[in-house]
Amino acid sequence: MVLADSGGIESLSMRKLAGELGIEAMSLYHHVKSKEDILDGMVDIVFGEMELPSPGEAWKTAMRRRAESTRAVLARHPWAIAILDSRTTPGPATLRYSDTVIGYLRAAGFSIPMAAHALSILDSYVRGFAMQEASLPLDPSGSIQAATESILEQQPMMSNAFPHLGAMAAELILKPGYAYGNEFQFGLGLILDGLERALATENGPQRGDAPAEGGAGSQSAAS
Amino acid sequence: MVLADSGGIESLSMRKLAGELGIEAMSLYHHVKSKEDILDGMVDIVFGEMELPSPGEAWKTAMRRRAESTRAVLARHPWAIAILDSRTTPGPATLRYSDTVIGYLRAAGFSIPMAAHALSILDSYVRGFAMQEASLPLDPSGSIQAATESILEQQPMMSNAFPHLGAMAAELILKPGYAYGNEFQFGLGLILDGLERALATENGPQRGDAPAEGGAGSQSAAS
């Protein structure tokens, strides 16, 4: 049921979906309550496709794998990115996914507030990156040459009016080796390193005082 | 023109927009080429509302202000979040915005690849967070109590089937003081600290060797 339209585009309509199923028109309403129902189910299937951490792994590699798997799944189902969190009635796969990840972090030594911090930053980053990546006009090779060049040509005063943008395009983005997708690893590594540091500070602050270190782990220390 | 519908919901249609303008129907097509044109213009206005860093500031506070401003603007225009990057013809405010931020980072000592890294991680995080925040069923106070409780009640076996999710809800999210919005600061601080560290490593690697430190600043060192 999902396969048909994730392959296709976001032009999924009740009439087309019915057509795809041999069924003729709007007898879909005997099996689902509304189109929202169908989207709920599709989102739950997407969550079901994401890799879950397995108990043995070190938390950094587990979270790295989870992030990469999420990114891959969302690249396969770009329509899901904008919808993932907005469903008000999470399905069983969604609940199971969240529960497993939280349990995994707790077992790895994260307090509840720290686990919430980790989930928030990792999921925000991964979903945000997936969104930007999905909206890139890439050719199959993963480069953005064509589109960037067309923008540059559209406005030949680019290099005058927007010199820094022009320089970044010329000296980085348009270079043969560059692919935006590679930026993912840098950010993910930075975040995981930061979490490791925050975790160490929380669990054993080497120097006994340090009342509230700036930036990480400050608020919501309640409970 | 934008004001009317950003106040309202995403139920913006050509007919309603025309109605709002006294104009009667589809004479809008004499002023714009298509609805896509209108969306392009609206997105450019949204970029125009975002605070730009001013040359004097330290880069960390400048980037923090930029992130907070972006989050505030996107909270004001939730419909824009999913559309921001997907416009293929960026408007003048969009180009000016990007150019200024890149120029600012360059002046603060970021190399071009490092500036690209910083832009990618900061924008992914901020947009991703804005997305998650926008999809939260918040009451005006900023708490998620009502919605979370209704989910918990919907499935009373929660605490059995999903114990860790239940624990996080009971011991953190449902506590009076908790507001998801506060998670923003933790992640932002973590990322800015990580960028500072990556920048220091790039500019002056204290210990002369260290061929490729894990995680940050590895690939795309070309040019």
Add this chain to the structure above:
DNA sequence: ACCTGAACACCGTTCAAGT
């Protein structure tokens, strides 16, 4: 130049009617 009604090809959804 600017606006307009009618029309086209679509939507999600309801509802009485068929088997």
Add this chain to the structure above:
DNA sequence: ACCTGAACACCGTTCAAGT
């Protein structure tokens, strides 16, 4: 129980026709 045609209230867009 399951499906269906017709209908309702919408979409974005085109186009010939008005002033």
